[in-house]
Amino acid sequence: MSAGTRLAGTPEPMHFWKGAGGIRIAGDLWGDPGGPLVLLQHGGGQTRHAWKDVGITLGAAGYCAIAFDARGHGDSDWDPDGRYGQDVMVEDLKCVVAALGKRRPVLVGASMGGGTSLVAIGEDHVDATALVLVDIAPQIETEGVNKIQAFMSQKPDGFSSLEEVAEAIGNYQPHRKRPKSLDGLVKNVRLGADGKYRWHWDPRLRVLRRELDKRQERLEACARNLVLPTLLVRGGLSDVLSEAGARAFLKLCPHSEYVNVAGAAHMVAGDRNDVFGNAVIEFLARAVPVGGEPVQPAHEPHAHHEGPAGDINDVP
Numbered sequence: 001m002s003a004g005t006r007l008a009g010t011p012e013p014m015h016f017w018k019g020a021g022g023i024r025i026a027g028d029l030w031g032d033p034g035g036p037l038v039l040l041q042h043g044g045g046q047t048r049h050a051w052k053d054v055g056i057t058l059g060a061a062g063y064c065a066i067a068f069d070a071r072g073h074g075d076s077d078w079d080p081d082g083r084y085g086q087d088v089m090v091e092d093l094k095c096v097v098a099a100l101g102k103r104r105p106v107l108v109g110a111s112m113g114g115g116t117s118l119v120a121i122g123e124d125h126v127d128a129t130a131l132v133l134v135d136i137a138p139q140i141e142t143e144g145v146n147k148i149q150a151f152m153s154q155k156p157d158g159f160s161s162l163e164e165v166a167e168a169i170g171n172y173q174p175h176r177k178r179p180k181s182l183d184g185l186v187k188n189v190r191l192g193a194d195g196k197y198r199w200h201w202d203p204r205l206r207v208l209r210r211e212l213d214k215r216q217e218r219l220e221a222c223a224r225n226l227v228l229p230t231l232l233v234r235g236g237l238s239d240v241l242s243e244a245g246a247r248a249f250l251k252l253c254p255h256s257e258y259v260n261v262a263g264a265a266h267m268v269a270g271d272r273n274d275v276f277g278n279a280v281i282e283f284l285a286r287a288v289p290v291g292g293e294p295v296q297p298a299h300e301p302h303a304h305h306e307g308p309a310g311d312i313n314d315v316p
Helices: 048-060 087-099 112-122 143-152 164-171 201-206 212-224 243-252 275-286
Strands: 015-018 023-029 037-041 063-066 106-110 132-133 189-191 197-199 230-235 257-261
Touching: 015 087, 023 087, 037 087, 037 112, 037 257, 048 063, 048 106, 048 143, 048 164, 048 275, 106 112, 106 275, 112 132, 112 212, 132 201, 132 275, 143 164, 143 201, 164 197, 212 243, 212 275, 230 275, 243 257
Parallel strands: 037 063, 037 106, 106 132, 132 230, 230 257
Antiparallel strands: 015 023, 023 063, 189 197
């Protein structure tokens, strides 16, 4: 199943890997394949294309940067059974890591992808060299989450034109200057047989149950278990991760570093790619230097806390 036909000009994936249950995962690669591996995971409703500029920057610095579409997004397969919870996303990540030769990666995750990364490391599913969380932490703001859900749920019957799509995105991101050309939208939508444009993602993502209390408990336990170099990046205008939420994470993971990007909202990399890219490069140059050895954990983790049983869905 898919949202419809890919529009002309939509970039073809450079690579495909098999995820959990045989789901096909689409991805792109930038830089030296032999450089330190950096896996970039997008937020809910986004695609691998959100990381293009960051991937190019990382590649130019000597890293092997790979961004992939989460299941149900972009050019990756939709799950026939509608499975899009955090646990199956972690399984997909493990499959991609295995397909890449089980190299120890840096995990960079925004929003949904950050939750996946935090669980993957905090519950010992992936042996990573460093972690970068982008505008996500255990404690998030309900108001911001509701706005994302409202954006993803609008126009379930489709948009009549790309101009309507542009208007919807502009209303959701009023702080961004609207592009003069609609060409950049082609990768975000598909054209249905009825002539309507629909988002690239599986609409079943809109109805995922949200259990924020259980989600927070689980991610807090994961944060306490982190011993690897960790960077938290917050958008200064974010309504999803507040300054209080960021500070709460720093208490859970006191060795982590923190960058607040002024002028950026929840989609930090897209809003201030220059500042974000420089912050990540500066962090990785110390934590996982090109041509050098990754920094070793400096201390033992807190006592391990098991996350609640069950598949808790992350929020975008």
